[in-house]
Amino acid sequence: MTTTISWPVRLPLPTFDGYAIEPQDATSRTDMEAGPARQRRRFTGTPTRIPVRWRLSQTDFATFEAWFRLKLADGAEWFAIDLLGGVGVTGHEARFLGQSNAPYKAVPSRGGIWIVTSVLEIRERPMLDEGALEILLAEDVPALFATIDMLHSALHAGLPVTNRW
Secondary structure, eight states, X not given: OOOOOBXXXXXXXXOSTTOOOEEOOOEEEEOOSSSSOEEEEOOXXXXXXXXXXXXXXXXXXXXXXXXXXXXXXTTTSOEEEEEEETTEEEEEEEXXXXXXXXXXXXXXXXXXXEEEEEEEEESOOOOOOHHHHHXXXXXXXXXXXXXXXXXXXXXXXXXXXXXXX
């Protein structure tokens, strides 16, 4: 990631409620007069949209508003944030896309909690590389992990500790 701005550590990550990964279409489709339609890849890198929702305390919401205005230049800048994806919770480069002509929506609820919703645009989602994909497609994954666990146990729990020094 090339961004220097990070999601504030003191603020919570988005909740699961409403969270989704929405990749944008990278293909072009041409319907033919006869026969099947033709489809081709137009882009190798397309952004992904992720609807997010945060539950923020009054202090956290004040922090979020100031961070958004002062650090992100009212949402114009990219920032680093850990988000859930296919490879787990990993670092993503994101910016606020928003919805309905607003970068985010903040609604107060009982107990001084603010519900903040938005849509983030993700530059490139972290995912498996081709080598890891080939291993997962060719191997029995549960057996592979069981073998790794057995090897770990044998090396770290089963072998005696020797002191040669």
